[in-house]
Amino acid sequence: MRGNVRLMWLAVLAAVALALAACGRDEEEGGGDPGIDDESIKLGGSYPFSGPASAYRSIAIGARAHFKYVNAKGGVDGRKIEFITLDDAYEPPRAVQNARRLIQQEEVFALFNTLGTPNNVAIWDFVNQQEVPHVYVATGASTWGSDVEGHPWTTGWQPDYVTESQVYADYLEKEKPGAKVAVLYQNDAFGEDLLNGFKEAIKGTGIKIVAEESYEVTDPTVSSQMSKLASSDADTFLNISTPKFSAQAIAAVAKMGWDVLHILNNVGASKKLVLEPVGLENAQGIVSTSYFMDPEDPQWADDPAMVEYKDALGKHEPKADPADPFHVYGWAVANTMVRALEGMEEPTREALMDSVRNMDTEIPILLPGIKVQMKGEEDTYPIEAMQIMRFEGENWQLQGDVIQAPH
Amino acid sequence: MSPRKRALLIAGLAAVAVAIPFLFGPYRVGQFTLVLVYAVAVLGLNLLVGYSGQISLGHGAFFALGAYTAALLIEKASVPYLLTVPAAGALCFAAGFLFGVPALRLHGLYLALVTLGLAIALPQLIKRFDGLTEGTQGLTVEQPTAPGWLPIADDQFLYLLCLAVTALMFLFAWNMMRGQLGRAVKAVRDGEIAASTLGVNLAATKTLVFAVSAGYAGVGGALYVFAIGFVAPEAFTLTISFAFLAAIVVGGLATISGALFGALFIEFVPVYASDVNVALTGVIYGGVLIAFMWVLPEGAAGLPRRLRGLAARRREREEAETATERPLTQREGVA
Numbered sequence: 115m116r117g118n119v120r121l122m123w124l125a126v127l128a129a130v131a132l133a134l135a136a137c138g139r140d141e142e143e144g145g146g147d148p149g150i151d152d153e154s155i156k157l158g159g160s161y162p163f164s165g166p167a168s169a170y171r172s173i174a175i176g177a178r179a180h181f182k183y184v185n186a187k188g189g190v191d192g193r194k195i196e197f198i199t200l201d202d203a204y205e206p207p208r209a210v211q212n213a214r215r216l217i218q219q220e221e222v223f224a225l226f227n228t229l230g231t232p233n234n235v236a237i238w239d240f241v242n243q244q245e246v247p248h249v250y251v252a253t254g255a256s257t258w259g260s261d262v263e264g265h266p267w268t269t270g271w272q273p274d275y276v277t278e279s280q281v282y283a284d285y286l287e288k289e290k291p292g293a294k295v296a297v298l299y300q301n302d303a304f305g306e307d308l309l310n311g312f313k314e315a316i317k318g319t320g321i322k323i324v325a326e327e328s329y330e331v332t333d334p335t336v337s338s339q340m341s342k343l344a345s346s347d348a349d350t351f352l353n354i355s356t357p358k359f360s361a362q363a364i365a366a367v368a369k370m371g372w373d374v375l376h377i378l379n380n381v382g383a384s385k386k387l388v389l390e391p392v393g394l395e396n397a398q399g400i401v402s403t404s405y406f407m408d409p410e411d412p413q414w415a416d417d418p419a420m421v422e423y424k425d426a427l428g429k430h431e432p433k434a435d436p437a438d439p440f441h442v443y444g445w446a447v448a449n450t451m452v453r454a455l456e457g458m459e460e461p462t463r464e465a466l467m468d469s470v471r472n473m474d475t476e477i478p479i480l481l482p483g484i485k486v487q488m489k490g491e492e493d494t495y496p497i498e499a500m501q502i503m504r505f506e507g508e509n510w511q512l513q514g515d516v517i518q519a520p521h
Numbered sequence: 522m523s524p525r526k527r528a529l530l531i532a533g534l535a536a537v538a539v540a541i542p543f544l545f546g547p548y549r550v551g552q553f554t555l556v557l558v559y560a561v562a563v564l565g566l567n568l569l570v571g572y573s574g575q576i577s578l579g580h581g582a583f584f585a586l587g588a589y590t591a592a593l594l595i596e597k598a599s600v601p602y603l604l605t606v607p608a609a610g611a612l613c614f615a616a617g618f619l620f621g622v623p624a625l626r627l628h629g630l631y632l633a634l635v636t637l638g639l640a641i642a643l644p645q646l647i648k649r650f651d652g653l654t655e656g657t658q659g660l661t662v663e664q665p666t667a668p669g670w671l672p673i674a675d676d677q678f679l680y681l682l683c684l685a686v687t688a689l690m691f692l693f694a695w696n697m698m699r700g701q702l703g704r705a706v707k708a709v710r711d712g713e714i715a716a717s718t719l720g721v722n723l724a725a726t727k728t729l730v731f732a733v734s735a736g737y738a739g740v741g742g743a744l745y746v747f748a749i750g751f752v753a754p755e756a757f758t759l760t761i762s763f764a765f766l767a768a769i770v771v772g773g774l775a776t777i778s779g780a781l782f783g784a785l786f787i788e789f790v791p792v793y794a795s796d797v798n799v800a801l802t803g804v805i806y807g808g809v810l811i812a813f814m815w816v817l818p819e820g821a822a823g824l825p826r827r828l829r830g831l832a833a834r835r836r837e838r839e840e841a842e843t844a845t846e847r848p849l850t851q852r853e854g855v856a
Contacts, residue, residue: 163799201799206659207756210749211551219548232658236751239661301648302657330648331657332758 149223150461155190157181157226157451158198158216160233161252165203166331169357169387170229173252174199175434176444177227180452182430190455198222202233204331209233210240217246224249224466227271227447231255231304234268242267247466249454250447250496254278254381255307259494259521267463269470269488271447273405273497273519275304275379276311280519281403281500282377283315286350290375292320296348298339298363300355301328308354308379324348329359340366350375353382361388368396376400380500385410385510386438394508403500406446406480408510409437419478446479450486450496453477483516495521538684542677550676551748552792556784557683558744561690563768563787564780565737570766571775572698573730574710576629579636581762582643583613583735585754587742589647589654592662592752597653602665602747606686609743610736617735621728640762644754659753662746683744690740695777697733706730707775738765771813773822782821786813 149156161174181195189195198220202208209228216222224247228234231253241248242265250271251258258270286293297312299305305328313323325346327339336359343351344367351374353363360382367376376399382388383402407414414420423445424436434441457469473496474487486496498520503510542550566580587609594600594608624635648656667678697703705726708716717723746752764787772783794805817824 164802201795201802205755206753207749207751210751214551215548217548218546218551232753236659236661236753240750330645332644332755 146461147223147463148221150193153193154196155193155455156196156198156220156222157224158200158220158222159226160200160202160209160212160216160228160237162204162229163199163201165205166358167204167230167356169384170204170252170440172434172438172440173227173229173444173447175431176427176438176441177448177451178444179427179431179434179441180445180448183426184448184452186430190452193455193461195452195455197226202230204230204233206230206232206236210236213237213241217241217244222246224463226250226451227252227444229253231257231307232302234258235303238265238268245463247463247470249466249470250451252443252447253304255303256311256495256521257303257307262491262494267467269494269496271450271486271496272443273380273403273500274495275308276314276521277495277498277519278380278403278500279308279311280315281502281517282352283312283319283321284517284519285401285502286316286321286377287319290321290350293350293375294322294324294346294348295350295352296325296343296346296374297323297327297352298336298343298355298359299326299328300359301330304356304381305354312352329355331356333359336362337366341370344370344372348374350377353378355379355382357382357384357387361392364388364396364400365392368392378402380404383503383510384439385505386435387440389505394505397505398507400505402503402505402510404481404503404510404512405484405497405500406439406442408439408503409442411509411512423479442479446477449477449479450475453486481512481516493520535688538688539681542673542680547674547676550680552788554676554680554683554748555745556781556788557680557687558741558748558784559765559768559787560741560781560784561687561744562738562741563765563772563783564691564694564777565734565741566765567769567772567775567777567780567783568694568698568706568737569730569734570769571773571779572703572710573706573727575727575731576633577636577731577734578633578759578762578766579638579640580734580738580765581757581759582636582639583617583738584742584745584761584765585643585647585757586616587613587739588746588752588757589660589742590739591743591746592660593653595662595746596660605746606740606743610740613739613742614732614736616739618728618732620735621731624731626724637759637762640759644757647754647757654754657754659751659755661751664750665747679747683748686740686744690737691777691780694737698777702726702729767810769820771810771820773820776820776822779820779822786821 159174161171162168163171178197181197184190185194198216200212200215202212213225216225225241227250229252234251234253238248245267248268250269254272254275256274256276258268297309299309325343325348327343329336329339340363351367353360353376355363360378378400380403389397407417407420409420423442427434427436427441453475454466454470454473458465471488471490474485476485481501484497484499487493488496499516499518501516502513504513541553562580562584566577569575569577590609590612591605594605595602624632627635647654654660665679665682666675667673671678705721708719708721709723709726713723768783768787771786772779790809791802791806795802797805819827
């Protein structure tokens, strides 16, 4: 009896396994790349809609508004853009799952603007192995332009952290040649990229780093790091942090009455998310960089690009606050994506990469003089220029000219 | 359930399990692979919590230890991936044993707190040893691929590989809990003094079951690396320890099959919750969990028993109703 049951079990298993293994899985229905047809283009993105970095969700909303705006005008060559976004809470393992889902389940044409340095590092091997475009990632790491051969399907978009740190070094050399710098940085690839870029850029100058402290993105506060930095003899504070921690650091500087030249990285320079919550009076004199128009800066109020953005955002994402610069970022990167899609010679993934990698254009909402340029394997970084800005009164004030810092 | 019925049920379940990779696309198969991975860890925790009545809030830490063991062996020492599974299991067994010796002198909530401490500390520790673990950035690990002679895709192979290991671990647990150790463990849970008068060595039994449980979490961790191909400290926060705990309660305490259901729950419910509304993922997940406990307090494995109970009660009620009806008709007949 027992033997019978066991035999039957084995027989069932073997039969099922054989039958199914023999038919295998139907692959490829043939005819073109997935996610694109005459009516639509499917794009996918993974963003932190929840968790410590959820402020960045505004980027997805800005991008979505731009795609809706383009769709309302008839789409790209008659194709409507469908933008699927998933939440990864800024956790790399979830980004891996999202990338799989977008590519294998949703069958998107391309991954667009997936956010976060560790998250993109986690997925780029997989995405390139699948030969799916992975373009305009929302991270400033220098990684994305550094390995065209190994990862031909991946590109960055914004000025990378090495470019940004060069701009700060340039500025300090002119304004404060003997600066003694204290650095706060986020202990991950993002923080190290900016810090190492800065160290490289100040080589052979009179600028010195006299103290550095790191924090984890999961830390509740940076107050102990800040008091250590303030007790050094630094006269300049380089603040390499994401919004929540940028705000804490600014508050700490004010509370301790630390008298330094405060350089705040671009990632944390949002007036809405960072400066207003800690009080604008504490933000006076902070120096940062920018490359797109600040929606609150009165000088752009009548600029056609800004007017177009505000109208469209109000219409398509009525709950969004147009003053949030991350919306502008999302709008601008989506605008670049639309240009790339328009430049495709045929509706294939390879044609998209050709279009992305051979581009020379100006996106209206970027600062005048800042271009999006890529050229095959020679130039693999889309935006490589920034402008210094200083917080005065109610707003950021642009200083000097656009600084070009090509690789 | 008669042995024959049970054998049929298991055979049916096995057939479904083997069929899954051929019925779904690669992403879904990947999700089911994760279900198998979680099932091993959840089963391990259930041995500890369900069978021996001790609470661990830190099994995510052993899961992480197993995952990093496998990841580092594969990436830094080029060990064949199949060997990393027993290695991760053995290391976590040893770690569980060492941790268990002092910790298990503690009871109930105190043990829960100590294990909670472990779960809080580990992700930070992983970041501190970034020379080895690559810190926050995480480690990309090459996933097992289907051997050339097998006409199946990599994701299908991965699923079947995890299925084989999971089945083995389930069989082992089932055997163990039917045997001497199982009886001793349950005796300790139901009454320590009674158990010790019957000659059960309390400390040894508790330490052993803790170690076995940690070993299961370690095996689960190693399989997790195969399934995801990437490890980072963020994957092993408190959330995963609590998810395992939720899974054993949802699946059914002190049941072997409940682990499978619990694993299905923690893999699929959060994903669907986030599809319903990204901003309310936590609320929906929590709500479903509460509703579930309200409807099925014994977990999914308790469902058949509950249904039988309901059916029996209905039968009783029907019998009672017909019993009261009969005199009525008689009376009508009289009138």
